[in-house]
């Protein structure tokens with residue numbers, strides 16, 4: 001069932017999302033060659049806690065038996081890592097790396113979720129283009145995030161844009177509704193058919209998140225039970241915001 005948020009609930013979503021945006025700003029300012037993903041994790045956690053939030057990904061349970069809960073505030077996925085990379089004192093960023101940071105803040109029972117792929121120093125033209133197209137895919141998708149449209153309109157717009165630009169979308173993971181839970185209905189794949197799926201209504205809050213691979217779409221999970229990498233070792237990028245469907249244009253809650 002898709003929750004339609006009340007005015008008060010939307011205010012709480014805005015607050016959680018604002019904190020996620022602040023934490024991303026702090027990370028963007030801190031990213032440089034030589035910094036570890038563990039240090040970035042602390043920076044994000046600090047901002048979230050100082051603003052009265054809780055890092056909602058920390059302690060998130062794995063669906064697999066024997067795999068520990070997610071141990072950190074941010075997912076930090078470098079280069080051919082797509083999503084769910086675990087921050088580490090041993091992963092030092094290098095000039096030219098790209099790093100996808102995904103995080104969720106919970107405050108007063110509501111969640112705000114956003115991901116960005118950052119460039120470390122200067123990178124190749126090819127990597128830069130991947131990052132830009134991934135971000136643009138989100139904006140292509142939300143052109144259709146309007147009252148009365150179907151969810152499939154968004155999914156199709158994202159997938160089609162990525163394909164037209166010569167890249168692959170990840171099919172095994174998807175965007176999602178968000179609110180009291182980090183993941184709510186509906187699931188929002190980065191591909192689909194226009195005119196299909198649920199009809200969009202004001203008060204729906206959705207996390208829309210293109211995950212894009214430069215090469216083939218196949219992915220693998222590392223032995224840590226979390227990190228998803230590209231099978232062909234090509235680069236991957238991620239861009240996500242929590243949005244609100246309104247009477248008119250969608251409101252992006254995690255951009256401030």
Ligand code: MG
Pocket residue numbers: 102103104113114115207209240
């Ligand atoms: Mg996310």
